[in-house]
Amino acid sequence: MTAASPVLPQLPKAPTGIEGLDDVTDGGLPRGRPTLICGSAGCGKTLLSVEFLVRGIQEFDEPGVLMAFEETADELAANVTSLGFDLKQLQADKKLRVDHIHVDRSEIEETGEYDLEGLFIRLGYAIDSIGAKRVVLDTIESLFSGFSNQAILRSEIRRLFRWLKDKGVTTIITAERGEGNLTRQGLEEYVSDCVILLDNRVINQITTRRLRIVKYRGSTHGTNEYPYLITEQGISVLPVTSLKLAHAVSDEIVSTGVSGLDEMFKRRGLYRGSSTLITGTAGTAKTTLGAAFALEACRRGEQCLYFAFEESPQQLIRNMRSVGMDLQPYVEQGLLRIEASRPTLNGLEQHLVTIHKLIGEFKPACVVIDPISNLVSVGSITEVRGMLTRLIDYLKVQGITALFTALMSGSKANQEMTEEGISSLVDTWLHVRDLEGIGERNRGISILKARGMAHSNQVREFLVTDEGIRLLDVVIGPAGIVTGAGRHTQFLQEQALALAAQQEVERREREVERKRRVLEATIANLRTEFESVEEELRHVGQEEQQRQQDQRQARQQVAQGLAPRPGGTSAAEPTNS
Amino acid sequence: MDEEIWELRLYVAGHTVKSVTALANLKKYCEEHLAGRYRLEVIDLLQNPQLAEGDQILAIPTLVRKVPSPIRKIIGDLSNQERVLVGLDIRPLDPK
Numbered sequence: 001m002t003a004a005s006p007v008l009p010q011l012p013k014a015p016t017g018i019e020g021l022d023d024v025t026d027g028g029l030p031r032g033r034p035t036l037i038c039g040s041a042g043c044g045k046t047l048l049s050v051e052f053l054v055r056g057i058q059e060f061d062e063p064g065v066l067m068a069f070e071e072t073a074d075e076l077a078a079n080v081t082s083l084g085f086d087l088k089q090l091q092a093d094k095k096l097r098v099d100h101i102h103v104d105r106s107e108i109e110e111t112g113e114y115d116l117e118g119l120f121i122r123l124g125y126a127i128d129s130i131g132a133k134r135v136v137l138d139t140i141e142s143l144f145s146g147f148s149n150q151a152i153l154r155s156e157i158r159r160l161f162r163w164l165k166d167k168g169v170t171t172i173i174t175a176e177r178g179e180g181n182l183t184r185q186g187l188e189e190y191v192s193d194c195v196i197l198l199d200n201r202v203i204n205q206i207t208t209r210r211l212r213i214v215k216y217r218g219s220t221h222g223t224n225e226y227p228y229l230i231t232e233q234g235i236s237v238l239p240v241t242s243l244k245l246a247h248a249v250s251d252e253i254v255s256t257g258v259s260g261l262d263e264m265f266k267r268r269g270l271y272r273g274s275s276t277l278i279t280g281t282a283g284t285a286k287t288t289l290g291a292a293f294a295l296e297a298c299r300r301g302e303q304c305l306y307f308a309f310e311e312s313p314q315q316l317i318r319n320m321r322s323v324g325m326d327l328q329p330y331v332e333q334g335l336l337r338i339e340a341s342r343p344t345l346n347g348l349e350q351h352l353v354t355i356h357k358l359i360g361e362f363k364p365a366c367v368v369i370d371p372i373s374n375l376v377s378v379g380s381i382t383e384v385r386g387m388l389t390r391l392i393d394y395l396k397v398q399g400i401t402a403l404f405t406a407l408m409s410g411s412k413a414n415q416e417m418t419e420e421g422i423s424s425l426v427d428t429w430l431h432v433r434d435l436e437g438i439g440e441r442n443r444g445i446s447i448l449k450a451r452g453m454a455h456s457n458q459v460r461e462f463l464v465t466d467e468g469i470r471l472l473d474v475v476i477g478p479a480g481i482v483t484g485a486g487r488h489t490q491f492l493q494e495q496a497l498a499l500a501a502q503q504e505v506e507r508r509e510r511e512v513e514r515k516r517r518v519l520e521a522t523i524a525n526l527r528t529e530f531e532s533v534e535e536e537l538r539h540v541g542q543e544e545q546q547r548q549q550d551q552r553q554a555r556q557q558v559a560q561g562l563a564p565r566p567g568g569t570s571a572a573e574p575t576n577s
Numbered sequence: 578m579d580e581e582i583w584e585l586r587l588y589v590a591g592h593t594v595k596s597v598t599a600l601a602n603l604k605k606y607c608e609e610h611l612a613g614r615y616r617l618e619v620i621d622l623l624q625n626p627q628l629a630e631g632d633q634i635l636a637i638p639t640l641v642r643k644v645p646s647p648i649r650k651i652i653g654d655l656s657n658q659e660r661v662l663v664g665l666d667i668r669p670l671d672p673k
Contacts, residue, residue, distance in 0.1 A: 102633045107649065109664030112598075112656035117590040117637035118622060118629050125626035147636070147652075 011218045014062070014134065014170040017055025018048065020237030024222040025213060029194060034161050034171040036191040038183045039198030043209055044230050045174040047083070048198070049136040050076065051234045052172055054085045057095040062133035062170075065126045066098045069142035073098040083234050097126045103146030110148060116156040120163060127169060135164060135171045141185050161190050182214065193217050199225070208347055208383070211237055227349045227386075236353055247397045249273060254366075254401055257296030258289065260462065260471025261430075264447055266454035270428055272365075274451070275392050275402040277423070280432035284443055285464050286405040287311070289432070290368045291320045291327065292469055293403045298330035302365035305358060306338045309374040313338035324467040337362055343374040348387045351375060355391060359398065366401045373406040392425045427451040435461065435483050442484040445471070461487065583607075583615035584643040585665075588634045590622045595654045599638040602655040610667050640665075 015028035022028050029035045029052075039045050053064035068076055076098060077087040090096035099122060127135065140157065147153050164171045173191060178184035188195055195214040200207065210225040228237040253269035255262050256276075262268045270276055276293075280286050290306070297304040308316055316338060317327045330336035339358060346354065359367065369391075375384055395402045404426070423429055429448040434441045444459040461483040462471045475482050477490045587603060589596035600619060607615050622629050622637070632641050636652040642665050651664040661667075 099630060109651040109660060110653050111651060111660040112653035113595050114636045114638060114653040116635055118588060118634035121590060121622045121626045122629040
């Protein structure tokens with residue numbers, strides 16, 4: 001008995017190696033126990049089982065036994081060759097044993113009591129001969145068509161599962177989906193450890209395969225329906241990439257490729273590894289913005305992957321060349337890769353897988369998807385949201401800077417995107433719109449949100465010029481920001497005003513100059529006048545001094561007895577005006 | 578057909594009650610209807626498990642009629658004589 005004792009913190013698990021399935025099952029299938037995989041025809045039960053065995057051998061070195069009730073070993077080998085599984089080689093290496101069990105009602109006559117010990121012996125022999133750890137019984141229900149005694153059959157199947165558990169092999173049992181039941185023969189009642197349901201659904205002519213873990217005793221597991229695909233590499237289950245929201249972030253800034261746009265962000269660009277959404281109505285240069293971003297990435301020498309869902313690569317390159325962005329050299333250098341496909345070519349999941357695959361191959365630093373809104377045409381809003389969530393999450397985990405464009409219709413655009421829930425997924429949301437005035441349309445860009453970065457709140461008008469996108473300076477008119485012809489008028493008006501103001505200033509300067517000169521002249525006059533007055537005063541002073549001196553001399557002479565000489569010095573004159 | 582030697586194989590797994598009963602039953606029918614014209618081989622899968630694959634044995638006990646063709650299989654302890662004989666297609670050879 002290999003069942004885990006309750007003290008063990010974690011049920012021992014056998015990883016399947018199938019992309020995504022181990023995430024959903026939190027590590028794999030219950031080790032040493034049977035797992036039931038049920039589903040309707042064509043949903044890949046056999047494929048999943050075979051992949052479980054092959055991956056078990058290749059990745060975990062656990063040999064496996066495949067008991068095929070429906071197909072012969074050769075048929076099976078042929079069927080999975082396209083996935084790159086070489087069953088023959090694995091069989092030759094004694095890692096795999098394929099045992100075809102043929103049950104034909106017409107050949108068998110039942111008389112009296114019997115049991116299925118033969119099956120046990122064959123299985124036991126197969127397991128022991130290669131030391132198998134994994135067993136697949138595909139599809140054990142075929143036994144029901146071969147034997148008529150249900151009572152014996154059921155008790156034998158019960159015994160078989162018990163026996164497999166005792167053997168300690170991890171087993172997958174496949175079964176057809178029944179009406180109302182998980183399986184046609186009610187096998188789920190025998191397998192109590194893990195039941196996985198595969199579903200194949202056609203909605204709007206597009207097939208989506210989904211996987212759900214109905215139960216997994218003793219383990220946590222994802223409970224949702226997870227889309228899965230049968231790809232060239234086998235089954236690929238796409239959980240919400242990781243069940244956790246924990247990815248590393250970068251503090252590095254990358255340019256948007258439009259310098260004016262970079263300046264609208266406080267840190268002049270976008271965070272590396274963030275995702276940006278550009279929404280806008282038709283003809284608002286979303287693709288051009290996307291191409292500018294791609295081009296900038298290539299200029300930095302980074303690899304960029306451009307998914308074009310509207311234009312062919314050639315068309316895109318030609319159109320971008322017309323606005324001065326030449327992508328061709330980078331395509332030739334291998335830095336830029338343009339992947340164009342019609343959205344309706346595949347289902348959503350297939351698109352997602354294609355994107356995953358290309359990203360895995362190309363390992364780009366930047367990804368542009370233009371536009372994501374076209375994918376809506378291949379699925380419902382819920383599905384698209386689910387897909388985009390996974391995609392964005394995947395890109396973030398990979399640390400890829402992503403830019404998506406989305407076409408929106410008219411007025412309730414913002415609302416729509418919010419409904420699709422995309423806005424909450426992206427870090428930065430730019431909105432380009434038509435600023436429609438009288439007789440003209442102008443393009444405006446604004447930042448609706450930018451996580452973790454201050455940004456401009458203005459709607460900036462921009463032009464698509466021969467040299468790419470150019471953001472125009474903000475012009476504020478009497479009634480707010482003006483654009484287009486209004487901007488032009490405003491500009492002319494401002495120029496006229498500026499000229500008038502300039503002339504006014506000059507006129508005033510001249511006036512001042514004139515006044516200055518007048519005043520200076522007046523000052524000169526006054527100074528001259530002052531000088532002449534000063535001269536006169538000095539003259540008067542000197543005469544006065546002379547006169548007093550004369551008087552003193554006269555008095556001295558009088559005192560010395562000398563008669564004053566008549567007509568002596570003028571200073572002696574008493575009246576000299 | 579009279580000339581033909583019947584080749585019968587009985588697959589058992591150890592000496593279980595069912596196996597023993599089946600063998601006893603089979604021997605009885607053969608002696609009654611195919612005396613001297615049959616060859617019976619008893620294969621114990623516990624000893625030779627690799628032989629189970631060749632004849633597509635699932636149930637135990639299984640009686641396989643190798644010759645005359647086509648191959649017929651009868652499973653169970655062979656307790657129902659009529660069904661065994663029909664299963665082995667012996668009846669027409671039993672006019673005596």
